[in-house]
Amino acid sequence: MKTFLAALLVMLTFQPALAAVQLTPIYANEASNWPLETFASNGLFRQIARYQQGHPQAIVLNGGEYTLAQLARQLxxxxLSRTASGWTLHYPLIIGPGARLILSASTLFIEGRHGGCLINRGKLLIDNSSLSSNGDQNSGFIHGWGGSTTRIKNSVLADLGRADYRANGVSVARHRYQGAGAPAQLFIHDSRFSNLHRGVDAEAGSRVSIVNLSISASREQGVVLYNSPAHIERLQVNDSKGHGLRAGGNRTISIADSQLQNNGGSGLLLEDHTGEIHISQVASLNNQEYGIQIKSQRGQQITLMDTLNLNGNGSDGLRLDGSMHITLNSADISHNQRYAISIQAEDGRQITGNMAELHLHLNRLAALHTGGEGSLQLKRVSLRHRSNQGKYLAGNLAGKEADLLPTLLQTQEVVVPFTESLATIPLTSPL
Structure with a gap:
């Protein structure tokens, strides 16, 4: 008898309890159902009701660790159904705090037309798996709330997300009901995303780490970060309809060894961003707008860039708007349709910078264009002409191009001030 009780205790300890998996009614009432209410106005409840033909329900994991096979035995x-081609999720699935869902060597279709989606408040691990959805405005999505951890490794995600708030593909955020608790964490390694509405969408109260991710053919933007610290290595974003990567807010962003190419907007846009910026070994090529644009009132905040390749973009290679001090070391900014570097300081503010080891070759209008107030310290700059205005330098330079060019062309250090102030002629002294 003691042996039987001991064995039963072991089973209860290591097997998830049935009560930990429930079909739970959901209501379009934020106070009682905030993890899903965010999506109610986006048509999710209508999709659920049409399929379920009754009061909407969601699968809720209240605790324990599950695979899809373990869930299917209780649903x-x-x-949740299975065919020869893999699993199909028809209901919203909420991973509660303290619960873990593991998709390992799995194929999962999230049926968005039925209301299928993954809402994570606990832990979600996707490893060596394939996830897909409808690829249109009915698509299912993955969203992680504050306190959750989502890990995606060695996996392929396709056709997720739609143009609805926080339903864009793979997204993380902290809900306002969660206060200042733990962030929503997103870790992506060695994976490929294609045809998501947005490849990655991170809002305030989240933290993102990306190592070796390919994002292609996003229906809107490749990566969107707002008030979310991010560490990014070996990211490729190609053929997005919008920007390759867009960021704002006041958190630190580090991007290294990455490529942003053939996107419908800019390769990289930092707009209203005031946190530290570290950009290293980044190529932004053949985008329809800017290679990199920084459009912010940054003041003296750290803005470090090195080893850039900004070639073939539809506008400027590097565009700076607002106020900031930047450090740029080693960049090839060539063959862009306007200027290699274009600067427009905000009224009453300045843009300054130290730039060295620059190759500014064959840009259509000029190598450098300035506006507003500021100055650049340039060192070891290589220039090649292809200007239809007959200039290497353009804009409101305080000095003459003819005086600056000899020093620049000898790759020596030169300070280039620019100003909107007009020179005045002294008044004649009265007799």
């Missing part, structure tokens, strides 16, 4: 096939 009707109308909620």
């Amino acid at each position: 009707d096939t109308r909620a």
Whole structure:
């Protein structure tokens, strides 16, 4: 008898309890159902009601660790079904705090037309798996709330997300009901995303780490970060309809060894961003707008860039707007349709910078264009002409191009001030 009780205790200890998996009614009431209410106005409840033909329900994991096979044993096939090609999720699935869902060597289709989606408040691990959805405005999505951890490794995600708030593909954020608790964490390694509405969308109260991720053919933007610290290595974003990567807010962003190419907007846009910026070994090529644009009132905040390749973009290679001090070391900014570097300081503010080891070759209008107030310290700059205005330098330079060019062309250090102040002629002294 003691042996039986001991064995039963072991089973209860290591097997998830049935009560930990429930079909739970959901209501379009934020106070009682905030993890899903965010999506109610986006048509999710209508999709659920049409499929379920009754009061909407969601699969809720209240605790324990599950695979899809373990979940299927406790759910009707109308909620989670399996065919020869893999699993299909028909209901919203909420991973509660303290619960863990593991997708390992799995194929999962998230049926967005039925209301399928993954809402993470606990832990979600996707490893060596393939996830897909409808690829249109009905698509399912993955969203992680504050306190959650989402890990995606060695996996392929396709056709997720739609043009609805926080339903864009793979997203993380802290809900306002969660206060200042733990962030939503997103870790992505060695994976490929294609045809998501947004590849990655991170809002305030989240933290992102990306190592070796390819994002292609996003229906809107490749990566969007707002008030979310991010460490990014070996990111490739190609053929997005919008920007390759867009960031704002006041958190630190580090991007290294990455490529942003053939995007419909800019390769990299930092707009209203006041946190530290570290950009190293980044190529931004053949984008329809800017290679890199920084459009912010940054003041003296750290802005470090090195080893850039900004070639073939539809506007300027590097565009700076607002106020900031930047350090740029080693960049090839060539063959862009306007200027290699274009600067427009905000009224009453300045843009300054130290730039060295620059190759500014064959840009259509000029190598450098300035506006507003500021100055640049340039060192070891290589220039090649292809200006239809007959200038290497353009804008409101305080000095003459003819005086600056000899020093620049000898790759010596030169300070280039620019100003909107007009020179005045002294008044004649009265007799």
